[in-house]
Amino acid sequence: xxxxxxxxxxxxxxxxxxxxxxxxxxxxxxxxxxxxxxxxxxxxxxxxxxxxxxxxxxxxxxxxxxxxxxxxxxxxxxxxxxxxxxxxxxxxxxxxxxxxxxxxxxxxxxxxxxxxxxxxxxxxxxxxxxxxxxxxxxxxxxxxxxxxxxxxxxxxxxxxxxxxxxxxxxxxxxxxxxxxxxxxxxxxxxxxxxxxxxxxxxxxxxxxxxxxxxxxxxxxxxxxxxxxxxxxxxxxxxxxxxxxxxx
Numbered sequence: 001x002x003x004x005x006x007x008x009x010x011x012x013x014x015x016x017x018x019x020x021x022x023x024x025x026x027x028x029x030x031x032x033x034x035x036x037x038x039x040x041x042x043x044x045x046x047x048x049x050x051x052x053x054x055x056x057x058x059x060x061x062x063x064x065x066x067x068x069x070x071x072x073x074x075x076x077x078x079x080x081x082x083x084x085x086x087x088x089x090x091x092x093x094x095x096x097x098x099x100x101x102x103x104x105x106x107x108x109x110x111x112x113x114x115x116x117x118x119x120x121x122x123x124x125x126x127x128x129x130x131x132x133x134x135x136x137x138x139x140x141x142x143x144x145x146x147x148x149x150x151x152x153x154x155x156x157x158x159x160x161x162x163x164x165x166x167x168x169x170x171x172x173x174x175x176x177x178x179x180x181x182x183x184x185x186x187x188x189x190x191x192x193x194x195x196x197x198x199x200x201x202x203x204x205x206x207x208x209x210x211x212x213x214x215x216x217x218x219x220x221x222x223x224x225x226x227x228x229x230x231x232x233x234x235x236x237x238x239x240x241x242x243x244x245x246x247x
Contacts, residue, residue: 001026001175002242003183004235005190007163008032008170009060015172017235023242025184027172030193031163033137035064039160043068046158052130053077053153055118055144061135062088064160074101081118083234114212114233115143128152138162139189143214165193182207182242186233188215195222209241 002025004014011027018025036042048054048069054076056062062085072078078100080086089105106121118124131154134144138159145155177198183206185191191210194203204223210216211233219227230241 001179001181003028003175003180004238005030005183005185005194008166011170011172014235018239018242021239021243023239023246025242026175028175029166029170030190030197031165033060033161033163035161036138036159039064040068042160043158044070046133046156047131048072048133050131051076051133053079053123053127053132055079055081055132055134055136056085056089057081057115057134057136057144059084059088061085061137061160062092065135065158066092069099071098072100076100077123078105079118079121080105081115083232083236114214116212116214119144119147124148125151130154132156133158135160163189169197177202180206182209182245184209184230184238184242185215185219186211186238188218191215191219191222207245209238209245211238 002018002023004011004018004025004027006014006027006029008029008031011029015025015027043065049072052075056079058081062080078089080089086105093100093105106123127148129152132148133156135158138161145157149155183194183203185194185208200223206226208219208224208227209230210219210227211230213229216227216229228241228245230237
C-alpha cells in the first residue's frame with residue numbers, strides 16, 4: 001500500500017484516483033488549508049491590472065483569487081504551476097473569455113511541472129524590470145520569488161491561504177505502519193511534517209515518489225535514498241510513477 005501525502009481537502013480525491021488505477025493507496029493529511037482573511041481586499045490591493053507576469057502556484061491559489069482579479073491587458077503573461085492549476089485557469093478563461101483578452105496561458109513542460117520548470121521557460125529569462133505577482137500560500141514556493149528577484153524582476157507575493165498542521169493526521173481509510181511499502185510527497189513542507197510525526201527509521205525504509213528534484217535533495221539529507229522523481233505533482237503523474245515501479 002502507498003501513502004499519498006496531501007492537504008486534508010485532497011485526500012479522498014487522491015485515493016479515488018489511485019483506486020481507479022488499481023493501486024492500493026491511502027490519502028493522508030498532515031495539514032489543512034485555510035483561506036486568508038479578506039482575500040478579496042488582499043487581491044484588489046495588489047495591482048494585477050498593471051502587472052507584467054502573474055504566476056499561480058496551485059489550484060486553490062487560483063480558485064481563491066480569480067473571482068477578485070480584474071480583467072487583464074493582453075500584454076500580461078499568465079502561468080500555472082502544474083496541470084490542475086493550468087486547468088483551473090483554462091476553465092476560468094473559457095467562462096470569462098475577456099478576462100485575459102485571449103492571450104495564451106503558459107505552464108512548464110509536461111515533465112517539468114514544478115517551480116524549477118517554470119523558471120526555465122523562455123519568457124521567464126528576460127524579466128529585469130518586469131513586475132511579477134506570485135499567487136500562493138504563506139510560506140510556499142520561495143524559490144520562485146528568489147530566482148526571479150535575482151533576475152531583476154520586481155516580485156510581489158499574494159498569499160491567499162495558509163497551511164495549518166493538524167493536531168492528528170487524517171487518513172482516507174484505516175492503515176498500519178506494516179501495511180505501507182511506499183510514500184508519495186509533493187512538497188518540502190509535507191515531507192518535513194512526516195518526519196515530525198512518524199518514526200524516522202520507518203520513513204527511511206520506504207520507497208518514495210517525489211514531485212521534484214528539490215524535494216528529493218532535501219529528502220536525502222533526512223536519510224531517504226530510495227527515491228523516484230515524478231513528472232509532476234498531480235495524481236496522474238504520481239500514478240504513472242507508481243505503475244512504472246510496479247513493472
